Amino acid sequence: MSKPKKQQQELEQRIASLNRPIAPNKDLWQGIEYAIVNQQQAASRQKAQIKKASGVSRYLAIAASIVMFGFLVLFIMDHNLNQQGESLIANLSDSHQKQKQALIVSFADTPAATNNWEQQIADLDEAESAIKLALKDAPNNPALLKMLKQVYEQQLAIIERVHAPAWQQI
Amino acid sequence: MRNMVIFKTWVSVISMFSIMAFAGEKVDQTLDAAADSIVQIEHTAGSAEIIGWDKEMVSVSGELGDDTEEFIFKRNGKSIEIKIEVKQKKSWGAWNSSDVDGDKLVIYVPKGSRVEYNTTNADLRIDNILGSSDIEIVNGDIQASNLAGRIQLESVNGEINAKGIQGDVYAQAVNGDIKIEHVSGKLIQVGSVNGDIRVTTKAEDIAVETVNGDIEFEMAQVASVDAQTVNGDIDLSMALRSGAVVKANSVGGKITLSLPVDTAAKFDLEAHAGGSIRNTLSDDKAQEAKYGPREWLEFTTGEPNATVDVTTVHGRIVIAKK
Numbered sequence: 099m100s101k102p103k104k105q106q107q108e109l110e111q112r113i114a115s116l117n118r119p120i121a122p123n124k125d126l127w128q129g130i131e132y133a134i135v136n137q138q139q140a141a142s143r144q145k146a147q148i149k150k151a152s153g154v155s156r157y158l159a160i161a162a163s164i165v166m167f168g169f170l171v172l173f174i175m176d177h178n179l180n181q182q183g184e185s186l187i188a189n190l191s192d193s194h195q196k197q198k199q200a201l202i203v204s205f206a207d208t209p210a211a212t213n214n215w216e217q218q219i220a221d222l223d224e225a226e227s228a229i230k231l232a233l234k235d236a237p238n239n240p241a242l243l244k245m246l247k248q249v250y251e252q253q254l255a256i257i258e259r260v261h262a263p264a265w266q267q268i
Numbered sequence: 269m270r271n272m273v274i275f276k277t278w279v280s281v282i283s284m285f286s287i288m289a290f291a292g293e294k295v296d297q298t299l300d301a302a303a304d305s306i307v308q309i310e311h312t313a314g315s316a317e318i319i320g321w322d323k324e325m326v327s328v329s330g331e332l333g334d335d336t337e338e339f340i341f342k343r344n345g346k347s348i349e350i351k352i353e354v355k356q357k358k359s360w361g362a363w364n365s366s367d368v369d370g371d372k373l374v375i376y377v378p379k380g381s382r383v384e385y386n387t388t389n390a391d392l393r394i395d396n397i398l399g400s401s402d403i404e405i406v407n408g409d410i411q412a413s414n415l416a417g418r419i420q421l422e423s424v425n426g427e428i429n430a431k432g433i434q435g436d437v438y439a440q441a442v443n444g445d446i447k448i449e450h451v452s453g454k455l456i457q458v459g460s461v462n463g464d465i466r467v468t469t470k471a472e473d474i475a476v477e478t479v480n481g482d483i484e485f486e487m488a489q490v491a492s493v494d495a496q497t498v499n500g501d502i503d504l505s506m507a508l509r510s511g512a513v514v515k516a517n518s519v520g521g522k523i524t525l526s527l528p529v530d531t532a533a534k535f536d537l538e539a540h541a542g543g544s545i546r547n548t549l550s551d552d553k554a555q556e557a558k559y560g561p562r563e564w565l566e567f568t569t570g571e572p573n574a575t576v577d578v579t580t581v582h583g584r585i586v587i588a589k590k
Contacts, residue, residue: 211406211424212442218461221479225498225519232540232581235560241538241579245517248496252479256461259442260424262406 183237187230187246194250201254205261215260222253295339295373296329302346304399305381311352313389314370320379320396320414326350333370350375382417391426400435409444427463437471445481464500472509482521490514497521505590508533512574518583525576526590532570535587536577539563543580547587 400417412430431449450469472491487506545554552567
């Protein structure tokens, strides 16, 4: 066989081989279909999730607003109550100091029946400070307010008792 | 004739001894009196014994003090007045001094009398008065026994020691201790500033307060208790009636409540600035605030039909089994 003829045959074989359709080793369509379907489903799921998520967020936002509003109202009320409590304590204290001083002045020329009454008043002043300190944390605590009132009453009672005008007349 | 009637009426209404007295003078006088007389006694210093007896007479005996100016002993209707005037009033500081020589009086009154006694510097012993007793002393001790009716005992700087007491009691001191055995009566109110208070009572309504003194109350079945102190300790032992209300508070003092194991009550305990709470009546334990020094404990025992509220600022609260 001449050389040109041999080359011709090789060329023809190659051409022949070129005509043969290129096919994958396995059927890829199933995978492609699965991928396409999956993508669509994922898209729908995503849409649904977005939709759902926006609904929940809305409710959460409303709930959060209500809670925030509640907290705000409570804070304002508590703040106002605390202010009222602090104001009550300040008024009570101020009124008592004036009353105490007036009483002491009224008995200035009267001898006292005990020589330690001022120490007793000082003890009660310390008690007043301790109660007021506790009231800073709980300005509306009724038990503490009652104790403060009692301390004030005790101070006035001591001043009156040790300077009792009835005993002056004996 | 008309003048004679007026004179007789006058004599029957007012009987009176009034003498200008001298230092150390003895007295021994008697007046007729109603069984339910009102006997008012007032002197400045010394000592007095007032004793109830079965006779319808008031008798005064003893010795008058150095500064006596006038001794008054008179009756007007049911009212009997015994008064010793002194030459000049001295300050309470002077009456406190030990060199004051006061009166030494022994006074018998009908046991159903109402006795009112006032002095600035005298010790008193009073016994067997069943009408009522109202005693006020500035400097001096009160020893009381077997009193009934309404009983009011006050001493600024003295001790009050009373036993066999029946009826409602009101006792006050500033610097003295108070000890009372209260046999019967619905109410007892006791207060002191620096003195300690020790009471056994069957009263159902109790109120007690001190500033620095300790409080110790042994009670029976109570309907209401209000106990308060600043720096003293409170120790209350009691059983609760149905519907009882118990309140106790302190600034720095320790409060101990001892109750029977079968107590049925709602408890509300609070310790504010560093105070503490201990409960052994039930298994409930105090809670501590996450932020700050506050502790509290709320619990119930049995089917609660009474309330117990205890508050302290920085003291200690103990609820224990009796």
